[in-house]
Amino acid sequence: MLSTxxxxxxxxxxxxxxxxxxxxxxxxxRETDYFLSHIGNVKTIDDFLKDFRLYSYAMKxxxxxxxxxxxxxxxxxxxEGVGNKNTxxxxxxxxxxxxxxxxxxFAALGSNATKTTQATTGTATHYVTQTMEQKAGDQNEGLRxxxxxxxxxxxxxxxxxxxxxxxxxxxxxTALGLPSTISAANIDAQAKMxxxxxxLTDFQDPAKVTKFVQRFAAMWDxxxxxxxxxxxxxxxxxxxxxxxxxxxxxxxxxQSLRFGK
Numbered sequence: 001m002l003s004t005x006x007x008x009x010x011x012x013x014x015x016x017x018x019x020x021x022x023x024x025x026x027x028x029x030r031e032t033d034y035f036l037s038h039i040g041n042v043k044t045i046d047d048f049l050k051d052f053r054l055y056s057y058a059m060k061x062x063x064x065x066x067x068x069x070x071x072x073x074x075x076x077x078x079x080e081g082v083g084n085k086n087t088x089x090x091x092x093x094x095x096x097x098x099x100x101x102x103x104x105x106f107a108a109l110g111s112n113a114t115k116t117t118q119a120t121t122g123t124a125t126h127y128v129t130q131t132m133e134q135k136a137g138d139q140n141e142g143l144r145x146x147x148x149x150x151x152x153x154x155x156x157x158x159x160x161x162x163x164x165x166x167x168x169x170x171x172x173x174t175a176l177g178l179p180s181t182i183s184a185a186n187i188d189a190q191a192k193m194x195x196x197x198x199x200l201t202d203f204q205d206p207a208k209v210t211k212f213v214q215r216f217a218a219m220w221d222x223x224x225x226x227x228x229x230x231x232x233x234x235x236x237x238x239x240x241x242x243x244x245x246x247x248x249x250x251x252x253x254x255q256s257l258r259f260g261k
Contacts, residue, residue, distance in 0.1 A: 004142040005217035011136065011147065019125075022132040031057055032124050039120060043111040045078045048104065061126035062100045074100075081107025093164035095155060142220035145171050146213050153203040153212075159191035172198070174223070175216035 011018045022028055035057045042048045049055055049071050059068045067073065080087040082101045089101040101107070103118040113119060129151065137144025149171040155161070162168045173180060176197045182190060202208040 004140055004146060004221050005214055007136070007140060007143050008146045008213065008217060011132075011143075012150065019128050019132060022135065023128045028128060028131055032127060035127070036120060036124060039114045039123075042114045045075060045106050048078070048106075048114075049075065057127060058100070058104065058123055060130055061123045062096050062103070063130060064096055064100060077101050078104060078106050081105055083107060093160060095161065095164075142217060142224070145174075145220070146217055149216070150209060150213055153209045156200055156203050159194040159200065160187070162194060163187060163190055171213075171216050174219050175212055177219065 023032065031053075035054060038051070039054055039058075042051065042054065048058075056065070056068050059065055059074075064074075077089045077097050078101055080089065080101075082089055082098055082105070084090070087101075087107075089097045092098070103116075103123055104113055105116070105118075106113040109116070116122075133144050133147045133151075136147055145167055148167050152165070152168060156168070162172050169183065170180075172178075172194060173182070176194070178193065182193065185193075198212075202212070
């Protein structure tokens with residue numbers, strides 16, 4: 001039986017404890033110790049990019065592991081910084097690059113960029129959080145998505161921010177009962193579809209975020225249960241079809257609701 005919401009509740013009930021458990025795991029602790037003891041020695045962007053262990057740790061901390069290879073791209077992000085709206089990072093729809101350039105603000109702080117709280121303990125906290133979400137996803141992808149959305153929700157101000165982030169898009173589409181195929185539609189049409197169904201300002205309210213995540217979890221588990229019962233011959237033989245029918249009924253009811261009402 002799927003239990004995304006149960007696992008989500010267990011982890012978030014005492015987030016401090018959950019993060020501490022991850023932080024003290026040997027592999028996480030080892031990498032964090034290295035990062036914190038060496039990042040202060042980095043004086044330039046070149047120094048940063050040359051130490052792969054430091055650089056890859058920081059990239060993972062900001063959810064950019066898949067872009068670790070793109071050093072020329074990241075060099076431009078760091079070189080221009082975030083000092084004005086026309087910098088490279090500020091022009092990118094994906095806010096993770098702006099967050100990265102803010103944490104490692106070589107453009108404004110020069111050799112002191114790696115001595116700030118954001119660059120040191122702030123980055124380490126991000127790394128532990130990312131690791132917790134990743135490990136959760138190894139067991140349940142829906143749980144990883146729920147944790148990620150909870151962390152990012154308060155930063156969402158436009159539907160385009162959602163659409164620029166695959167994970168956020170998947171959570172919102174699932175919670176609102178929108179098929180993934182709509183991603184092929186015009187971007188403006190997708191944005192309008194989202195804003196017609198949810199007030200983005202609600203994501204500034206932790207209680208409403210929790211309600212939205214609970215809705216996502218219910219939709220996710222129902223969809224996964226339906227998929228499993230329809231593809232597993234054993235489940236079909238013992239009544240999987242009936243279970244799937246119940247899931248479809250629940251999905252239908254959830255899809256008919258507008259979030260926030």
